[in-house]
Amino acid sequence: MSEPTAPVKKKRKVVLDQRLQAYRGVWVYIEHERGRVHPVSLELLGEGRKLADTLGVELAGVVMAGVDAGAEARGYCQTAFEYGADLCYLMQSDVLGEYRNEPYTQGLTDLVNAYQPEILLLGATTLGRDLAGSVATTLNTGLTADCTELAIDPDDRSLLSTRPTFGGSLLCTIVTLNYRPQMATVRPRVMAMPESQPGRTGRIVEHGLLLAEADIVTKVLEFIADDRRDTPQLPFADIIVAGGRGLGKPENFQLIRDLAKVLGAEVGASRPVVQAGWVEADRQVGQSGKTVRPKLYIAAGISGAIQHRVGMEGADCIVAINNDPDAPIFEFAHFGIVGDVATILPALTEAFWVKLKRQASLPPQEEAA
Amino acid sequence: MHSVVCIKQVPDSAQIRVHPVTNTIMRQGVPAIVNPYDLFALEEALRLRDQLGGRVTVISMGPTQAEVALRKALSLGADDAILVTDKAFAGADTLATSYALAAAIRQIGKELPVDLVFTGKQTIDGDTAQVGPGIARRMGLQLLTYVSRIVEVAPERREIVVERRAEGGVQVLQTRLPCLITMLEDSNRMRFGSLPDALRAARQEVRHWDKTAAGIEDVTKIGLKGSPTIVSKVFTPSPRAEKAEMIAIEDGSPADLAAALLGRIAARFPGVEKELAQRA
Amino acid sequence: MIERFDAIVVGAGPAGNAATYTLAKSGLHVLQIERGETAGAKNVQGAILYADALERLIPEFRDEAPLERHIIEQRMWVMDDESYIGTHFRSDEFNKPPHNRYTIIRAKFDKWFSKKVREAGALVINETTVTELLRDDRGKVIGVRTDRAGGDLHADVVILADGVNSTLARKAGFRPEIEPKHVALAVKEIHFMPRDTIESRFNIHKGEGVVIEMLGKITQGMMGTGFLYTNGDSVSIGIGCMLSDLMAQKTTPYELLERMKAHPSIRPLIQGGEMKEYAAHLIPEGGYHAIPQVFGDGWLIAGDSGMFVNAVHREGSNLAMTTGRIAAETVAELFKAGQPMTAANLAEYRRRLDDSFVMKDLMKYKDLPDIFHANKQFLTTYPELLNRSAYTMLRVDGVDKLSKEREIFADFRDKRSLFGLLGDAFKLWRAFR
Ligand SMILES: Cc1cc2nc3c(=O)[nH]c(=O)nc-3n(C[C@H](O)[C@H](O)[C@H](O)COP(=O)(O)OP(=O)(O)OC[C@H]3O[C@@H](n4cnc5c(N)ncnc54)[C@H](O)[C@@H]3O)c2cc1C
């Protein structure tokens, strides 16, 4: 990372209260949705494992579920173990069936007060943000949202949470002073997905929740599941072809779709293109859109503004096509072609088509050789 | 219905730049705007008022300049505006901000009971989405975040039904008034205030409340003192060590460039190559 | 709903603010309507502020207004493609308060001015566009209609200070379409850089500023000028040319500005700055002959809307403030005397303008635009010749100075006959006299 950009406040030296020194361990909230652990929780386990190892403490998952989830909830714990957790706190109750702020806040707060972790991480999903904000306020502690980097300060074991600020043009590192736990949320796909270790196990600590349905004011009348058939799964795509304002006109966006089709890729876009209505809003990559981590990201006619960059720089291989040799995207892409999208894109489509067709016709053994 | 809408004045982040040489934030000429997400909350509150009667009070915590944001809300049709402003609030993080706003909203409630508190989904400068939940917890209100639609309000039964954006779908929630709603973007379209609203906004007083007027009881919970988090450093994202490998061929056609690119990807990124093979 | 005011002012630029301020201070019930989100919202340029016009309104402005730097040095550069020849005038007299000229950033300055207007007691509404002037059946202006729903606004008099485009005046038939030869199209950028960089580059101390006016080949034979000012931590740079010339040459001012910034004498001055670019803006430069009827039954025009700009001296905002103030003073006096706002009574505005420096200055240069138009050599041949002469004279290469002088003289004669040279000198002298 580079030079500081603002007058840096000298970090206040804080001696942690006796009471707070008892807080130990790193926790990851395990979010699950219709029978599946949310990938962001697994990504967080990967990150949490590193923090726990640095601190020399245990990594715990927190699973909260309805009673009707039954054995499935133990399955979530098992998944957590395979992705690095040493133990899991499991809370099951009638009132935890559908997510609701009140019982979940109460439940997680109870767990924190009972077992006292020093760090608590949640995914920055609609659920995670809702829950984190309420829990932090209830516990009267600090919370840093949408972190892009987490680290431990070797001087005092405190959590250093780094996140974008000022519309993404800068990063800042935030510390939580004399308060515990230190809480942070992280957006999906910002952290790398760790390898799973099948068969790895851990302890389950069960904890009850003293709350009856009658105590809860808010009721879920209905859940209308999204129609997933047409919605893109951008965050999890392995290949993305994205277009920006440099395409010039909406018709040219077809060039992006053509290449994506040949590659079996998802289509992405920069914000101006979305705002102009050339593509749907859920195709937007970047700070106010999706964070992606594909193996291959092809950016055509995109300048590489910081707000776009933060959403895609986790890609393994970035190819940029831009007619301006000084476009900022060439600062961080892996490959660059200076040229007009209108001619380069069709050539690429053709080249990939030929390549994939040839590979398809090769017998598998030869391909491996 | 009496709704309180929390709005914040923020720098238009689209116009903030980092100085390339000195690496300092350049705020010159960067206009301050009403946090765009808060306008969806304001519009929703105005609609409820137009439909059911009552009042809309807008509140903001910030320096005296933030009065401009409140005046804008008045010109859009809000009835009343209160600026919570005091040197003691400086340096507040979200926890301290929600403490101060919750106290002030309680004071507002003493003048006229509050049925609904609205906040935006998040701010574009802080971007934390924490202040709304914070206020709700502190005031003991039911919290409804990411609300995309208010389905029904029944003041006589003290009930409200909303649609809330959740992971993988929409939750239809029913709860009791008073409650706090954080409004999702694009859930409505902000109106253009009328001429009488514009004139009223120009004339009307924006009340300024210091910490006493805002009913702050515990001064250790506001401003820098009441903030558990501090910013320890601000910096520009690091440039990647190596820049892009430029694919260029003298007098090459686009087809040549494409072929060269594919070759280089195969050479440097076997993972991508493997992925492509799977799609063949 | 209809609300009544003594006066309505359209626009919150220097003209509108000066007028509204004066009316409010005189105790009139006045409403000012501005289209932008705030005063100056659409006006992000840096500019030169001439103290005198503002001082007459707000004597204590120096203590309060957001001023960037006071000018201590004026440079005039005549540009060739890779060189310039020019004059620099710098005097420590300019450092003695009260200072006479300042650089300002309009966005900040207009906002401050608008605050003073409110404090003086005027009602100000923003984000409201006046779409139409309302008239009674005898044609007298009685109020305005805006783009906001919910009613009209009535007033005894409406002052139009809505800038160069003044769609209102045109729609009402008070003013003809502006001719392309009467307006310049200017573009301007601000380049931010640290204060000490500016101070060392321009050889000035804290608070001191420099203005560079440029003419010659940077405008490629079109009538216009370039300029560069130092602000607190930024430099304003811009160029403007007559619209008619731009249209004839099919050039855009952006291209001119790009070329100008690349000029070897200018590039080092702005190097390393963070650039902010702003859209082009028109400047009415038709001068005296282009000024329309500026008063009528129930209405007055001030500032750019009335074409009050002295192109030769790059004065606009001070003329805007002065005309705005005089318009308001005329109205306030009629009001106190209980006189109606008829054309006959408001004619006093024009009489006062004629007596002021505004009309006197515009009168003085009334023929200048035409001379430049008819004599392109002022903008191309002469700058080139001047620069070449300077180069010939200053290069030390073993040729004696007398031969060099002969060479230069021959050069001039090749390009332009001796008679032509004399004629040009005479025309210019007459115009500037
Ligand atoms: C709070 C905030 C949040 C934001 N969030 C996001 C976000 O989530 N995602 C996002 O993308 N942006 C976001 N932005 C906007 C971001 O700052 C940039 O404005 C945006 O990313 C630029 O999009 P672009 O690269 O398509 O357009 P431009 O910056 O206009 O770039 C177009 C590029 O195309 C090139 N080009 C032009 N013609 C051709 C041609 N014929 N062939 C090849 N190249 C050509 C140009 O050289 C240029 O580099 C956000 C901004 C703010 C303030």
Ligand SMILES: Cc1cc2nc3c(=O)[nH]c(=O)nc-3n(C[C@H](O)[C@H](O)[C@H](O)COP(=O)(O)OP(=O)(O)OC[C@H]3O[C@@H](n4cnc5c(N)ncnc54)[C@H](O)[C@@H]3O)c2cc1C
């Ligand atoms: C590039 C450039 C550089 C310049 N440099 C200088 C300089 O250094 N020194 C100098 O003295 N002068 C300079 N000028 C000239 C100066 O800017 C103008 O002469 C001056 O701004 C005129 O003031 P005004 O109040 O008449 O008009 P404006 O400043 O244009 O104000 C008109 C206002 O009316 C509003 N408006 C318009 N129509 C409506 C409507 N229908 N309803 C409501 N509101 C409306 C507009 O939004 C605007 O705010 C420069 C001009 C340009 C373009």
Ligand SMILES: Nc1ncnc2c1ncn2[C@@H]1O[C@H](COP(=O)(O)O)[C@@H](O)[C@H]1O
């Ligand atoms: N200083 C403040 N004054 C009033 N409302 C605020 C303030 N800060 C945040 N809010 C409200 O809380 C919401 C969430 O803000 P944040 O947690 O900063 O993302 C905003 O959309 C506002 O409605």
